[in-house]
Amino acid sequence: MDTLELKDKQAQGSVKTEELSGSQILLKGLIEEGVDTIFGYPGGAIMPIYDALYDFKKELNHILVRHEQGATHAAQGYARTSGKVGVVFATSGPGATNLITGIADAQIDSTPLVCITGQVFASLLGTDAFQETDVINITTPVTKWNYQVTDASEIPEVLAKAFYIAKSGRPGPVLIDITKNAQIQKIETEAYQKCGHIRSYRPYPIVRQSYVEQAAALINSAKKPFILFGQGVLLGNAEQEFKAFVEKSGIPAAWTILGVGAIPTDHPLNVGMLGMHGNYGPNVLTNDCDVLIAIGMRFDDRVTGRLDKYAKQAKVIHLDIDPAEIDKNVKATVPVWGDCKETLPLLTALIDEKSHNEWLARFREYTQKEIDQVINAECNPTSGELTMGEVINQLNTLTNGDAIIVTDVGQHQMVACRYAKFNHTRSNITSGGLGTMGFALPAAIGAKFGAPNKTVVAVIGDGGFQMTIQELGTIMQSGIDVKIMILNNQFLGMVRQWQELFNERRYSFVDITSPDFVAVAKGYYIEGQKVSERENLVEALKTMLNHKGSYLLEVMVTKENNVFPMVPQGCSVSEIRLK
Amino acid sequence: MESTIEKKEFNITVYTENQIGLLNRIAIIFSRRKLNVESLNTSPSEVESIHRFNIVITETEEVVKKVARQLEKQVEVLKVYFNTNDDVIWQELALYKVPTDVIAEHVSVERLLREYGARAVVIRKDYTVFETTGHREETDALVNVLQQYGLIEFVRSARVAIIKDSDGFHAKLREFERLEPGEDVVENEYLNKGQKVFTM
Structure with a gap:
């Protein structure tokens, strides 16, 4: 001292x-x-x-x-x-x-x-x-x-x-x-007073009815409207308002990875994930829709791909609470500034009740192609080594979409976001914008403290897990119940995938060795096991989920699987590849 | 229609609270996009306790608009305007230090002062300091002349600019202090180019 x-x-x-x-x-x-x-x-x-x-x-x-x-x-x-x-x-x-x-x-x-x-x-x-x-x-x-x-x-x-x-x-x-x-x-102090106003700070822009009316008119005249939704819906606690808007308008809706869960995965108007590793239909049809309705999302480059070929044919309605997001990446035809909790009901009131069956069927056609060419092989293989997709698929069956899934960053993240089923909001916790490896383990600890009655499953790659592996100590000491599922492909898989596809398989420093994760967990008094055979997978997942307290399950998955579909960097969303 | 992709000089006027660290918060919005700040002036404004930044950059209107929104997003920034040179009255001040003997011997000082609108601020045996105010070309012109006569020191201030079509900030601030501000504090566009404009 x-x-x-x-x-x-x-x-x-x-x-x-x-x-x-x-x-x-x-x-x-x-x-x-x-x-x-x-x-x-x-x-x-x-x-x-x-x-x-x-x-x-x-x-x-x-x-x-x-x-x-x-x-x-x-x-x-x-x-x-x-x-x-x-x-x-x-x-x-x-x-x-x-x-x-x-x-x-x-x-x-x-x-x-x-x-x-x-x-x-x-x-x-x-x-x-x-x-x-x-x-x-x-x-x-x-x-x-x-x-x-x-x-x-x-x-x-x-x-x-x-x-x-x-x-x-x-x-x-x-x-x-x-x-x-x-x-x-x-x-000496006086009683604590909460703050509710700072004169230089305007967190909620004023909603302009004229913009809402213009937006409604555009939506009502649209033949092929398409909704993109992001975390803004969750942050505004506007899931109900959003659902009402989607259902009245009958418009197909696709999500960013931070917006997933705003409506359940199985909702008939939920057409899937946007972006680089998103679903086939939402990416291709972005360049075919006539009105694009972006709600609480910011047109990140991983969502838009090449900007000068992004939805150029469409009129764009952008609902966002942050005026700095309007026109930042994609020019809005009608900006609807404001909290979507407030703007969505105003919009819903003015739109016609409709269904867009033909248009929706186009999404389904693409979905079917994706199922045939990508999803079936990834999620329901019957031979060969385990795949990440089938692990998530089996997990869905056991949790029924009620668990909170926390993911790290990389291939497993894209696979988990693509295939995990979410029945509830605030259930997919992932590092979206920054892409921080090492996020999942500590974030899962916090997620459990924030939602103690939920099952929390951290899905982590073998690389990211080693970045914040020391937080096993936090789990040990706090006694928190977190299920840790390592999808081990013995590679820094996403970088390896890019090296395979774009750098002629020059695998530069992506070959990562790992300790015996189960033994490491044991050292922290956390039980666990390693599984690599298909016939043991479901039992191992059940053991993990039913275990009282934290548990580590290491799943050995096939080494050189690639995540598809994929919008290669510098390409338009409609140039998305299935292989 | 004027092109939004053509680069030109913009005058960005930022009304802020007077807070330590805010200069940095504002500066990094430019440096993050690798934009060169050509001139930056901070001063009090017409309203007590409210600070005013005058920032000059050469950029496209599209970029300036995005920067303006990023600036206005900062918690302690009240309002941001951006204007082309045509929309503002602006001045820069320059000081020139020259050796008194040289200047007295070789130059018709009276003509110099008249021609360049300069005035002598200090006259000493060893040196004399002149001052001019005006646009960049005007203050630069005198530098070129004085270079030939042993210019010892030259300094030019940042630009200060008054927006031609502005009613000032008093009324706006009252709006901000209300819990539910009116619509005009929300807009972040050009001030209406209007009738009240007069030019020098």
């Missing part, structure tokens, strides 16, 4: 007042904001907050992760399943820099987080003090908002702003950096 800190401790001991320290004010504020779970890791500069946390063990469940990156992903998983704000604690310097990947992931996937980092004493700022890093400037590009607190009196207002900003409008991560002196400093 340094002398300054010692002096502060002595000062605290000698002056007994009813005042609260900055740390206590912070924790009481968190409780006022409805926080009950924190993912974090202590360290020197955040010690006063952890000292105060000792007295709040009943109210605040702190989950000790094994690496700060894990804390952010866990908080993301928590936020995505619960709909609440994920909260992270980390210390200054390396603790804070380890958060960056998760914060960037949350930023691009619009996940509400409040990250609290400790910082060196205000008097030491800018002096290259021990574990000092300029966290505010490092996180500025990847946060919705950030703020450095140097005085305890700032804490209540800043915390209230942080929660309001993180969860309102288009959600996102917020970071508060609190210098150690502010954590220790004692002040």
Whole structure:
């Protein structure tokens, strides 16, 4: 303990007042904001907050992760399943820099987080003090908002702003950096007040009825309308409003991987997945529809493929809460700014009740082609080595689409998103925009804390699992029940696939060896087994799902399978390949 | 119709809260897209406590529009306008330090001041400092002249610009302070080019 800190401790001991320290004010504020779970890791500069946390063990469940990156992903998983704000604690310097990947992931996937980092004493700022890093400037590009607190009196207002900003409008991560002196400093405080308005911040753009009317007119005159939906539907809690819109309009609807689950997989108007590894029909027919209705999605390049050949024939209606998304990638004919929870019912009221059977049948034709040429071989093989698709397919049968599926990044992610069945919203937790390998294991921990009554299955590749494998320790210590399913193809499979298809099979550093995953899990007192034969697969899955507590199932799958269909980079969505 | 894909100079006016770190948050929106900021000025605005950035970039209208929306998305940014040079009254200020003896010997100072609209700010035995305000070409013109006479130092300020067709920010701010702001605070388009415009 340094002398300054010692002096502060002595000062605290000698002056007994009813005042609260900055740390206590912070924790009481968190409780006022409805926080009950924190993912974090202590360290020197955040010690006063952890000292105060000792007295709040009943109210605040702190989950000790094994690496700060894990804390952010866990908080993301928590936020995505619960709909609440994920909260992270980390210390200054390396603790804070380890958060960056998760914060960037949350930023691009619009996940509400409040990250609290400790910082060196205000008097030491800018002096290259021990574990000092300029966290505010490092996180500025990847946060919705950030703020450095140097005085305890700032804490209540800043915390209230942080929660309001993180969860309102288009959600996102917020970071508060609190210098150690502010954590220790004692002040008299008034009752905590939540924030509901910041004059420079307009999270909900004003809905313009004239745009809604124009959109409705376009939809009513459309012969081949097509709906694309994304996470905005989930974030707006607008699943019911969305379903009503889809069903009244009778328009086929396809999803981005963050939007899946807004309507059930089996819904007759759900025509599948968009994008690079999405379904055949939605990609091809994007370039055939006459009106494209994009709802809470942002036309990511993995969804659009080559932009100058993307839906050029169509009039585009874009519903989004973030005005900066309108015209960013795809020019909107009619922009419908606003929360889709509010705009969808306005639109539904003005549209004609219709069915588009002929148009829908075209999607079904493409689906049938895809089933014949891709899906059957991937999901129902009868010979050869196990495939990723059949594992997901068997899992569907056993969970009946009721489980939360958390995926990592790569081939298994695309396979899981393509084939997993979802009956419920907020059930597919994946790193969409950033594509963060190592996301799944910690995110699954958070997902389970956010939805304790659900079965949570983390589907992870052999590469990604080794990136955050240490979070097995978090599972061990917290006693959380997470099913871990490793789809092991002994390769960094997605990069290998690209090398096979586009780099003449020059397999450059994609051949990854793995430890005995089951033995590693055993070392953490997590039971598990490895399966590689088809006749043992279903039994192994049942064992995993029925096991009380966490379980690791390693499935050896065929090494050089490719994920198809595929829109090769630089190609138009209608140039999607089935092989 | 004017082309939106032709690059030209745009004046971006950003009204913000006065907050530490906001300059960085604004700057990275340009650097992220590898856009060169040609001029950046921060100053108070007509409204107390509200800051005003004047930023100049040469880009297409399409890119500027996207940047403007990204800027306006920042929590502490109230409002962003972007205007071509035709839509603003703008000035830059320049200072020139030259050796007094050279300038006194070789140049008709009076003519110089008259011709370039300059004025002498400081006259000392060893050096003299001139000042001009105006557009880039005007301040540059004097540099070229003074280079020949041993120009010691030259500095030009960032551009400040007043939007011709703006009613100022007082009324807008009152809108922002309401919980339910009116429609005009939402639009992020050109101010209407209108009748109230007068040119110098």
